[in-house]
Amino acid sequence: MRIKAVAVLVTLVGFLTSAPAFAQDLGPQIMKFGDGIYAYVGKNFKSNTGIILTQDGVVLIDSGHDPTDSRAVMDAVKKLTPMPVRFLIDTEPHPDHTTGHFVFSPSATIIAAAGAGESMRNRENQVPDRIAKLAATSPAMKTALEGYKFIPPQVEYSERMTLYVGERTFELRHMKGVHSEADTAIWLPKERVLFSASAFVSEQVNIFRPFVNISDILAAGKMMKALNPEHVVPGHGPPTTTKLFDDGEKYYALLVERVAAKVKEGKSLDDITKEVKMPEYASWASQDRMPTNIDAAYRMVTAKK
Numbered sequence: 001m002r003i004k005a006v007a008v009l010v011t012l013v014g015f016l017t018s019a020p021a022f023a024q025d026l027g028p029q030i031m032k033f034g035d036g037i038y039a040y041v042g043k044n045f046k047s048n049t050g051i052i053l054t055q056d057g058v059v060l061i062d063s064g065h066d067p068t069d070s071r072a073v074m075d076a077v078k079k080l081t082p083m084p085v086r087f088l089i090d091t092e093p094h095p096d097h098t099t100g101h102f103v104f105s106p107s108a109t110i111i112a113a114a115g116a117g118e119s120m121r122n123r124e125n126q127v128p129d130r131i132a133k134l135a136a137t138s139p140a141m142k143t144a145l146e147g148y149k150f151i152p153p154q155v156e157y158s159e160r161m162t163l164y165v166g167e168r169t170f171e172l173r174h175m176k177g178v179h180s181e182a183d184t185a186i187w188l189p190k191e192r193v194l195f196s197a198s199a200f201v202s203e204q205v206n207i208f209r210p211f212v213n214i215s216d217i218l219a220a221g222k223m224m225k226a227l228n229p230e231h232v233v234p235g236h237g238p239p240t241t242t243k244l245f246d247d248g249e250k251y252y253a254l255l256v257e258r259v260a261a262k263v264k265e266g267k268s269l270d271d272i273t274k275e276v277k278m279p280e281y282a283s284w285a286s287q288d289r290m291p292t293n294i295d296a297a298y299r300m301v302t303a304k305k
């Protein structure tokens with residue numbers, strides 16, 4: 001009798017400690033931000049993926065930079081829980097966040113801000129050999145792409161959306177003019193974790209498309225900072241805190257000040273692009289994007305939005 005009781009206890013303890021696995025068992029790219037909340041952090045500023053466990057299944061945020069990352073995320077999910085991925089929320093429609101949809105959907109329902117599907121479809125039509133080229137980059141990539149299917153989001157929302165899954169609440173905010181055609185910040189109010197998308201990137205110069213504005217980025221930063229998150233997981237770069245928004249604000253203030261001084265001197269955009277330097281931020285990655293930043297500051301200063 002006594003032996004049996006001990007055996008039951010050992011089995012029970014074994015069961016309790018094996019689920020969920022500890023973050024260190026999941027490889028060096030997985031960080032834990034509290035009970036059941038993880039991020040797969042992309043190497044060298046490749047995109048990040050949120051993995052959130054709930055009592056009713058898994059919610060992912062983005063699908064990994066490359067399909068090889070998507071497969072690694074799926075492996076981590078399988079180690080954490082036998083439950084299916086129920087929802088996948090896109091922070092943006094660009095391929096480095098969405099190519100891996102096919103790894104998770106079905107079972108996952110994909111949710112994105114309005115315009116995401118159109119953005120994805122346009123790119124798929126404009127670059128029809130994108131997947132073949134990606135598969136040719138390495139044998140591992142070719143294997144990871146097996147079964148590839150173009151899958152746009154099944155659900156699009158316009159301004160805000162609240163998703164309730166199990167014990168958790170996800171608040172989605174559509175941020176406009178900050179990076180892509182459809183950017184979403186995802187806020188977990190009880191856990192105080194924010195997935196902030198790519199309006200601000202950590203330790204990296206951001207890219208500006210013609211429809212992206214510094215004023216919209218700063219407004220998005222204010223909105224996200226006001227949520228008072230404990231952890232901030234950006235679309236790219238190391239997870240951090242609201243320091244991300246403070247750093248971005250300071251950077252843009254200095255950039256706009258320098259560009260404004262040159263505009264006052266009557267310089268052309270070409271000259272300003274050559275002359276404005278930001279040595280304080282020389283350590284940030286992707287310095288080649290600086291001309292797009294100067295262009296955005298010039299548009300702001302000259303009010304040509």
Ligand SMILES: [Zn+2]
Pocket residue numbers: 092094179180198
């Ligand atoms: Zn992007």
